[in-house]
Amino acid sequence: MNKWIYPPIGFVINIALGTIYxxxxxxxxxxxxxxxxxxxxxxxxxxxxxxxxxxxPFGGRAMSTIGPRKxxxxxxxxxxxxxxxxxxxxxxxxxxxxxxxxxxxxxxIGVGLVYGVPIAVSSRWIPERxxxxxxxxxxxxxxxxxxxxxxxxxxxxLYGVLQTFLYLGVIFAVILILLSLPLKFPPAQTPSTTTAxxxxxxxxxxxxxxxxxxxxxxxxxxxxxxxxxFIAISLAAKYGQEVLxxxxxxxxxxxxxxxxxxxxxxxxxxxxxxxxxxxxxxWISFIIILASALVASSGATLPIYFATFALLWFTFGxxxxxxxxxxxxxxxxxxxGANYGIVFTAYGVGxxxxxxxxxxxxxxxxxxxxxFTTTAxxxxxxxxxxxxxxxxxx
Numbered sequence: 001m002n003k004w005i006y007p008p009i010g011f012v013i014n015i016a017l018g019t020i021y022x023x024x025x026x027x028x029x030x031x032x033x034x035x036x037x038x039x040x041x042x043x044x045x046x047x048x049x050x051x052x053x054x055x056x057p058f059g060g061r062a063m064s065t066i067g068p069r070k071x072x073x074x075x076x077x078x079x080x081x082x083x084x085x086x087x088x089x090x091x092x093x094x095x096x097x098x099x100x101x102x103x104x105x106x107x108x109i110g111v112g113l114v115y116g117v118p119i120a121v122s123s124r125w126i127p128e129r130x131x132x133x134x135x136x137x138x139x140x141x142x143x144x145x146x147x148x149x150x151x152x153x154x155x156x157x158l159y160g161v162l163q164t165f166l167y168l169g170v171i172f173a174v175i176l177i178l179l180s181l182p183l184k185f186p187p188a189q190t191p192s193t194t195t196a197x198x199x200x201x202x203x204x205x206x207x208x209x210x211x212x213x214x215x216x217x218x219x220x221x222x223x224x225x226x227x228x229x230f231i232a233i234s235l236a237a238k239y240g241q242e243v244l245x246x247x248x249x250x251x252x253x254x255x256x257x258x259x260x261x262x263x264x265x266x267x268x269x270x271x272x273x274x275x276x277x278x279x280x281x282x283w284i285s286f287i288i289i290l291a292s293a294l295v296a297s298s299g300a301t302l303p304i305y306f307a308t309f310a311l312l313w314f315t316f317g318x319x320x321x322x323x324x325x326x327x328x329x330x331x332x333x334x335x336x337g338a339n340y341g342i343v344f345t346a347y348g349v350g351x352x353x354x355x356x357x358x359x360x361x362x363x364x365x366x367x368x369x370x371x372f373t374t375t376a377x378x379x380x381x382x383x384x385x386x387x388x389x390x391x392x393x394x
């Protein structure tokens with residue numbers, strides 16, 4: 001089988017996994033059914049993403065012990081189960097805690113197990129173009145709302161939000177299980193495993209990696225690089241409906257448009273990492289985040305909404321390519337599964353910080369200006385961190 005088949009397989013897997021980025025489409029219907037506040041409706045999203053990020057190290061370790069196929073199969077079952085169980089939230093007397101466990105914990109752990117598998121497989125099969133291969137693989141995660149936001153909104157209108165969870169869970173389980181079957185690492189002794197990093201002797205174990213300055217800088221940059229994107233993702237449809245008075249269907253279309261930028265950001269920054277290195281790619285992303293946040297805080301018009309949210313989604317997607325490319329560049333490709341699993345915990349932290357900060361600031365001030373100003377401040381900090389810690393490998 002041609003090694004370039006693995007990025008497209010990962011792309012389709014990530015279409016299903018990335019439905020979490022369509023969460024803003026589910027928030028308003030859930031708020032109406034259960035009388036949840038804005039903060040409450042953001043909690044399943046936050047818990048899901050936090051568990052997703054925190055489970056990644058275990059997924060990387062599982063790949064080393066039971067292999068990529070079994071790891072992906074186990075995660076696929078949990079992903080489908082989490083969505084299906086969420087469909088029964090209306091039948092319990094405590095829907096929010098139930099949703100946090102069913103959707104947030106079970107579904108989040110499932111995605112955490114599956115997500116790293118196609119990344120590691122693609123990186124190991126195509127080490128000479130690891131940035132581009134990874135970017136294509138995770139492109140599906142970013143583009144997912146382009147399909148799932150509109151589809152989910154239509155299903156919610158037809159069947160209701162809880163039944164939509166149930167149907168999507170069954171669909172995702174079938175797709176993910178089937179696509180997990182071909183996933184495997186290349187044989188130990190093939191030309192594909194001879195990489196530039198291997199030639200340089202870069203083969204750093206996880207326990208060694210976490211003691212380095214590069215790891216600390218990359219991890220913190222990853223947190224700061226994704227936080228602004230998480231803020232934009234969690235608010236996309238809600239901001240459009242409440243501030244710009246868009247109809248729900250139009251807000252869903254806007255989310256789908258932003259998803260294009262999220263998706264394109266992945267192979268774009270993956271390509272940049274191959275050409276100019278993770279260091280340069282990182283500081284460029286923070287400049288874009290800073291400019292977008294400052295413009296967004298200047299006023300609420302439709303052009304500003306589309307331009308700034310699109311760029312925030314674009315750079316967010318970019319960090320999902322920068323981080324794995326940087327991990328393999330700085331620490332080698334042999335242990336990419338385990339190493340990137342640890343680096344990816346930064347994503348979990350960003351998932352906790354971003355949506356909750358956005359909801360809290362809006363709830364307490366009644367304005368989104370401070371939300372975007374905070375995003376700009378975080379971008380400045382991220383720029384400083386990237387410039388001072390990620391120079392090697394540029």
